[in-house]
Amino acid sequence: MEVILKEDVNKLGHRGDVVKVADGYGRNYLLPGKLAIVANAANKAVIEQMKGSAIRKLAKEKVVAEDLATKLSSVELSFERKVGDNDHLFGSVTSSDIAHQLEEKGFTIDRRKISLEEPLKTIGEFHVPIKLHRDVTSHVKVTVSGDRPVETQTASA
Structure with a gap:
């Protein structure tokens, strides 16, 4: 099963990545937890738009994380x-x-x-x-x- 990650998932990938996972893992954990969406043509187009905003969001999150780290x-x-x-x-x-x-x-x-x-x-x-x-x-x-x-x-x- 191919999914598009909506959030960073430890040892799997980062937000926006298209990854191949076991059917049960995708159906029972990633999809219900809103961590990923099914990778189909429509969702792939949507995710391309989301990647642009994700890059900006990631930069803001990094600044906040660095402040919190100090x-x-x-x-x-x-x-x-x-x-x-x-x-x-x-x-x-x-x-x-x-x-x-x-x-x-x-x-x-x-x-x-x-x-x-x-x-x-x-x-x-x-x-x-x-x-x-x-x-x-x-x-x-x-x-x-x-x-x-x-x-x-x-x-x-």
């Missing part, structure tokens, strides 16, 4: 999680946690733009990349600290 580079997030032996966390810090804390600080970032390979499961300082635009990536400093549970002592009478 603001995000100074942001530091800290998380406190319960830890066990060997400073191993009970639970983890995920991209959703990072997005939620960024939102509390006034930055609305989609969690899917936070490029966390896997959740943070150890104590330490991490620089997490955030892909704001296809050409703009910012890094946020994330500090994960431990909160050891207080061990209760039994009183002997």
Whole structure:
């Protein structure tokens, strides 16, 4: 199935690209999610007109993303999680946690733009990349600290 992408799709293509995808992927994910339209003659003509406006829109988005990247580079997030032996966390810090804390600080970032390979499961300082635009990536400093549970002592009478 050939589709025309209306939005950038990770590992598939950019807005305006005509790509060949599996029928199920196109029908069940791209089309209902309004990420693509079916590539037929009429839509190809429409997409050519859209490409011109997309280039202008992309330039504006890049400027906004670069501005946001400079603001995000100074942001530091800290998380406190319960830890066990060997400073191993009970639970983890995920991209959703990072997005939620960024939102509390006034930055609305989609969690899917936070490029966390896997959740943070150890104590330490991490620089997490955030892909704001296809050409703009910012890094946020994330500090994960431990909160050891207080061990209760039994009183002997």
